[in-house]
Amino acid sequence: MEFQFQFDWQAAIDSIPFLLKGIPYTLLISFGGLLIGFVLGIIFGLLSINKKWFLRWPATAYIEIFRGTPILVQVLFIFYGLPDLIGGPIDPLTAGIAAIALNSGAYISEVVRGGVQSIDKGQTEAGLSLGLSRTQTFWSIIWPQAFRRMIPPLGNQAIVSIKDTSLFSVIGVGELVRQGQIYIANTFTAFEVYFVVAILYLAITLSLSFILRLVERRGLASV
Amino acid sequence: MTHIVEMKGMNKYFGKLHVLKNIDLTVEQGEVVVIIGASGSGKSTLIRCVNGLEEFESGKLVVDGQALAPKGGNQKALTEIRKEVGMVFQQFNLFPHLTVKKNVMLGPMKVKNASQVVANATAERLLNRVGIGNQADKYPSHLSGGQQQRVAIARALAMEPRLMLFDEPTSALDPEMIGEVLDVMRELAKEGMTMMVVTHEMGFAREVADRVIYIHEGQIVEQGKPDDVFDNPQNERTQAFLSRVLAH
Numbered sequence: 001m002e003f004q005f006q007f008d009w010q011a012a013i014d015s016i017p018f019l020l021k022g023i024p025y026t027l028l029i030s031f032g033g034l035l036i037g038f039v040l041g042i043i044f045g046l047l048s049i050n051k052k053w054f055l056r057w058p059a060t061a062y063i064e065i066f067r068g069t070p071i072l073v074q075v076l077f078i079f080y081g082l083p084d085l086i087g088g089p090i091d092p093l094t095a096g097i098a099a100i101a102l103n104s105g106a107y108i109s110e111v112v113r114g115g116v117q118s119i120d121k122g123q124t125e126a127g128l129s130l131g132l133s134r135t136q137t138f139w140s141i142i143w144p145q146a147f148r149r150m151i152p153p154l155g156n157q158a159i160v161s162i163k164d165t166s167l168f169s170v171i172g173v174g175e176l177v178r179q180g181q182i183y184i185a186n187t188f189t190a191f192e193v194y195f196v197v198a199i200l201y202l203a204i205t206l207s208l209s210f211i212l213r214l215v216e217r218r219g220l221a222s223v
Numbered sequence: 224m225t226h227i228v229e230m231k232g233m234n235k236y237f238g239k240l241h242v243l244k245n246i247d248l249t250v251e252q253g254e255v256v257v258i259i260g261a262s263g264s265g266k267s268t269l270i271r272c273v274n275g276l277e278e279f280e281s282g283k284l285v286v287d288g289q290a291l292a293p294k295g296g297n298q299k300a301l302t303e304i305r306k307e308v309g310m311v312f313q314q315f316n317l318f319p320h321l322t323v324k325k326n327v328m329l330g331p332m333k334v335k336n337a338s339q340v341v342a343n344a345t346a347e348r349l350l351n352r353v354g355i356g357n358q359a360d361k362y363p364s365h366l367s368g369g370q371q372q373r374v375a376i377a378r379a380l381a382m383e384p385r386l387m388l389f390d391e392p393t394s395a396l397d398p399e400m401i402g403e404v405l406d407v408m409r410e411l412a413k414e415g416m417t418m419m420v421v422t423h424e425m426g427f428a429r430e431v432a433d434r435v436i437y438i439h440e441g442q443i444v445e446q447g448k449p450d451d452v453f454d455n456p457q458n459e460r461t462q463a464f465l466s467r468v469l470a471h
Binding site for chain 1: 274275276302305306308309310312314316317318319320329330333334375378379382
């Protein structure tokens with residue numbers, strides 16, 4: 001039996017308009033989630049290095065739980081599990097954004113913690129010696145320096161989270177992979193369509209890498 | 224004369240290590256006190272207690288009329304003290320994300336609510352005074368060590384302190400830059416600034432100090448006028464220390 005596979009360019013090109021419909025969802029879930037995740041990361045990252053144990057422990061628990069369980073389990077739990085608890089359905093988009101937010105928030109907490117702890121203790125001492133309060137010292141001296149160091153790992157997390165959204169096809173959000181699956185169900189052109197899906201992810205992540213590199217260069221130029 | 228610093232029976236521990244033992248020390252307004260001693264003797268810790276960067280465990284410490292409580296109590300007094308006491312560090316500790324001028328402007332703007340215009344004028348005046356006026360818009364990392372330390376002095380002066388603490392200000396500098404920093408400190412002393420200086424620069428101590436204090440294993444072993452301490456030390460530990468540091 002002879003077997004020959006031919007990449008069907010026409011099928012690939014034809015799928016693009018349908019697949020593109022998934023991009024707004026992919027971007028909305030990843031960037032919406034990351035934005036909330038960033039806020040969570042600042043809050044829990046700073047709590048995790050607080051001197052008071054009753055602030056530090058809950059933050060550490062949150063970080064360990066969401067770093068230590070798969071994001072797929074987290075989103076299934078939110079989408080199928082939580083409705084039992086709150087007594088009503090959660091729409092897939094909200095569940096997706098919440099999963100990215102909580103998951104990236106845990107990782108970003110660690111990025112924030114590492115960034116802040118990497119700043120020399122002498123900086124705090126210099127701020128306090130000038131008469132600045134601890135809060136003023138933190139926000140005008142420590143944070144701006146820490147944030148610059150956080151840019152590369154934050155970019156890394158953004159890329160991871162964008163790719164993580166592909167898992168949310170399981171809860172039926174019409175993001176890139178889900179769109180691909182629907183398209184393939186009608187055309188049976190799995191190879192071509194997943195190839196295009198992969199290229200579209202790559203286009204998003206490469207653009208982000210490029211932007212981040214520009215930001216990084218600008219941020220580091222002065223230091 | 225008014226005491227600006229008064230320590231009485233002050234004790235400080237790092238864990239079980241007794242770092243400062245029953246320190247009695249007063250510093251008068253306008254006085255330049257130089258503290259010498261081997262590394263690990265507690266001399267840096269002593270001046271770091273003055274602005275509360277280190278807590279002490281027992282005894283009395285009054286700075287500029289504000290009594291500090293042991294173990295970091297009395298935060299209110301600490302806040303007031305830090306506004307009146309400037310500090311210069313061994314490692315400069317300039318803010319690397321701010322220009323030289325912004326480094327000097329930060330204190331007055333954040334702590335004294337000085338306007339941008341006023342803070343800017345103060346910064347320019349002080350930077351000129353320490354000889355860095357033409358580098359005001361550079362970032363600290365573009366300056367030499369000696370220049371950075373002079374900026375750090377200007378930054379502390381911008382708060383118009385009543386007392387300046389110097390914690391080994393020239394120890395991290397290349398030898399050829401030590402002079403320019405000591406010159407600025409010498410000028411300050413001449414203008415009547417009250418100073419507590421921890422240093423290994425014995426020449427500076429002899430020339431500028433009103434009083435030299437020798438500290439050994441957390442205790443003030445000897446103090447007096449520089450000529451007396453350097454030429455005719457009474458305590459044998461002081462003699463041993465000075466013969467070691469003045470030998471070369």
